[in-house]
Amino acid sequence: MDEELISKKELLELKGISYGTLYRWKRKRLIPDEWFVRRSTHTGQETFFPRDLILERVDSIMNSKEEVSLDGLAKILSGAPLDISITLDEMKGLGMISEAARSAAEPFFPGAADFDGALMAYSVGRSLDGGDLSTEDAGTVIRNMTATEDRETLRRSTVRLYRKQGVAFCVVLFDPSKSSFDISSKLVFEMNMPRAAAAFKADIASKRGEEDHE
Amino acid sequence: MNDFEMKGKSSMSGGTFGAVRVDGILSVKGDLTCSTLEMNGSCRMNGSLRISGKADIDGVCRISGDMDAEDIDLDGRLTVAGDMTSENARLNGSLSVGGTLNIGSLDLKLHGSSKIKEAVGGRIVIRHSKGAGYFRADLVEGDEIDIERSKIKVVRGDKVVIGKDCTADRIEYRSSLDVHPKAAVKEKIKLD
Numbered sequence: 062m063d064e065e066l067i068s069k070k071e072l073l074e075l076k077g078i079s080y081g082t083l084y085r086w087k088r089k090r091l092i093p094d095e096w097f098v099r100r101s102t103h104t105g106q107e108t109f110f111p112r113d114l115i116l117e118r119v120d121s122i123m124n125s126k127e128e129v130s131l132d133g134l135a136k137i138l139s140g141a142p143l144d145i146s147i148t149l150d151e152m153k154g155l156g157m158i159s160e161a162a163r164s165a166a167e168p169f170f171p172g173a174a175d176f177d178g179a180l181m182a183y184s185v186g187r188s189l190d191g192g193d194l195s196t197e198d199a200g201t202v203i204r205n206m207t208a209t210e211d212r213e214t215l216r217r218s219t220v221r222l223y224r225k226q227g228v229a230f231c232v233v234l235f236d237p238s239k240s241s242f243d244i245s246s247k248l249v250f251e252m253n254m255p256r257a258a259a260a261f262k263a264d265i266a267s268k269r270g271e272e273d274h275e
Numbered sequence: 276m277n278d279f280e281m282k283g284k285s286s287m288s289g290g291t292f293g294a295v296r297v298d299g300i301l302s303v304k305g306d307l308t309c310s311t312l313e314m315n316g317s318c319r320m321n322g323s324l325r326i327s328g329k330a331d332i333d334g335v336c337r338i339s340g341d342m343d344a345e346d347i348d349l350d351g352r353l354t355v356a357g358d359m360t361s362e363n364a365r366l367n368g369s370l371s372v373g374g375t376l377n378i379g380s381l382d383l384k385l386h387g388s389s390k391i392k393e394a395v396g397g398r399i400v401i402r403h404s405k406g407a408g409y410f411r412a413d414l415v416e417g418d419e420i421d422i423e424r425s426k427i428k429v430v431r432g433d434k435v436v437i438g439k440d441c442t443a444d445r446i447e448y449r450s451s452l453d454v455h456p457k458a459a460v461k462e463k464i465k466l467d
Contacts, residue, residue: 070466079433081397081418084377088360105429105445106414 066098066109076119089131091122091138137262142176149174149182155268162186165199169207181206184257193250198222198229202250205231215254222250289322306340385410385424401425
């Protein structure tokens with residue numbers, strides 16, 4: 062499956078940003094290197110970006126630029142893990158996961174979960190609550206993510222669940238644009254890990270912030 | 276963090292330091308990370324060089340990996356085999372980068388041949404100082420581009436000035452383009 066791309070020229074025009082701004086964000090690691098996709102066109106080599114990812118990222122940089130420093134923002138937006146340890150009950154207490162999500166994730170995280178574990182429970186929990194995944198599917202996805210030993214790679218991956226003839230199977234893809242699957246299988250669930258991590262970090266920062274104020 | 280200072284001729288394995296000061300000839304086997312670098316002489320690095328603050332180099336520096344520095348002041352020759360990033364670089368001499376140079380602002384006073392695969396960023400200014408060498412690049416892309424004595428395949432920018440002794444295959448510009456009579460440009464495209 063080829064993700065929809067946007068050319069650099071179109072991106073700069075659409076968002077009204079300059080070359081200098083784009084490359085400064087890249088230097089500050091606000092935009093990952095792997096989003097700069099080289100393609101040959103009739104006018105030579107051009108740079109493209111995964112359309113949805115880059116537009117969302119540019120918006121979040123432009124919206125938060127005034128409150129947070131670029132370096133602070135880079136920490137939230139990067140896939141880099143937070144140094145946390147949290148139990149599923151605490152996450153439920155903070156309103157980050159539902160009871161259904163807690164019970165689906167419980168077999169995998171009986172004690173306190175680290176960043177990756179909490180992120181899995183949080184993100185898969187949301188799709189479970191949203192009706193994209195069944196309880197059994199949620200278990201399949203979490204089991205496959207926890208089985209991925211290279212956490213660095215996992216944090217930069219896209220996780221998908223496909224279904225074929227009623228049987229669900231989970232794949233962890235490092236580069237989704239370079240993959241192709243059985244055309245008779247149906248994509249049921251997709252999670253981009255860096256994006257999921259950014260949402261999780263922003264949520265836990267605000268929830269824990271509120272708690273501190275009380 | 277510990278500072279590192281050496282005079283004479285020495286080799287080290289690399290590591291993380293505060294201020295690094297070199298007078299003489301240094302060879303570094305691995306990656307070197309430091310807060311500032313002051314170097315007079317020559318330096319050869321088999322790994323990458325990362326400087327959170329300023330690099331002040333008088334002499335010759337050759338890096339097999341990547342280089343990353345907030346600020347760079349150079350008199351001499353800098354060769355980076357990988358990619359290079361910096362917010363601000365004032366270079367007097369020659370610069371070669373095997374990969375991409377991502378730069379906030381570059382002032383290069385060219386003295387001797389320089390070659391960069393791709394130079395991208397905010398402001399890129401190249402002035403001819405002396406010598407017969409040219410600045411060569413496949414791509415120069417930025418908001419403000421003002422170059423002399425350069426042979427470039429593609430120039431892409433907002434405000435572009437192509438000075439004397441330049442050749443370019445294609446220029447794409449947005450706001451303005453100024454081409455010196457002693458420059459040769461094959462194709463000029465205004466982007467709207």
